[in-house]
Amino acid sequence: MEQISGTAKAEPRPGGRGKGPGDAPAGSGPAEGVWRFPVPAIEASVPRTRHAVRDRLLAEGLTGVRYQELVDDLLLIVSELVSNAVTHAAELSPEVVTELSVGPAWVRVSVEDGDPYRPKALENDTGRTGGRGLLLVKSVTLQAGGVCDVERRGEGGKVIWASLPVPPGPAH
Template sequence: MESRGSVPAHPLAYEGVWRFTAPTVEVSVPQSRQAVRDLLRRQCVPMGDDLLQGILLIVSELVTNAVKHAAVLSPEVVVEVTVVARGVRVCVEDDHPYRPQALETDWRQTGGRGLHLVREITREAGGSYAVEHTARGGKVVWVELPLTRC
């Protein structure tokens, strides 16, 4: 049963909000990626492999940034995944006030391009991306990607 347009009257089985914390250490990067992959698979979120891989790369890049740049002031990073019928939102929050910006970098270097990747994946998927301050003085970086059926 539907109400007002195409908004379901009841949430779909795969919809929900999941949140977990991890220490701001390097091992949290692959662990966060695995946790998000397992969550999306367990919930049977209808997405193609390209979207899944994009989300996992975004999680890796955002958690890596928190580990590299926020650990001094933020002993933990928070990862939140929200799935609704129309899309997936991934948020990575830490307690450091610095708002990351994509740096113009020498493409021959092996690092420094994480936010460029996040922006490009988001743009290609037709999504949105932002960095916001939190009430505690830290920041949350979020990406919303439209959910397309595979």
């Protein structure tokens, strides 16, 4: 198990390379791997997870102007999904697990909890405050050219995920 940001722990998953920034040739794109960040379903876990994911993205080579918008979008998505899990699923799920998968063309973030309720993105209602986190995730994902979904887990919980494309490198 690897310590990230001093708080959230990343667990490399089987099949994930888990290599650091020095392992990929410069300019070749991000290093590939899969990492899991289990945290308790409490408010303090939202910024902890966001910082852990940010640190991992940067360590895997998603740095500089080329990746800035992708990293910003991913961090917004992570914040919204973990916040939703902590707010709405904590009673049935004392732990929330964020998974980060980095590939050559896509980066996927997912948040899993033990609550079986499958949320739906609310419509944009200017009379309501709050309650639009999933709508924001869907909007940011689609604008970036990605895809997102909610899936049931065999254990009764759910996972909400978003995959965003990695920006192409400069033409040679």
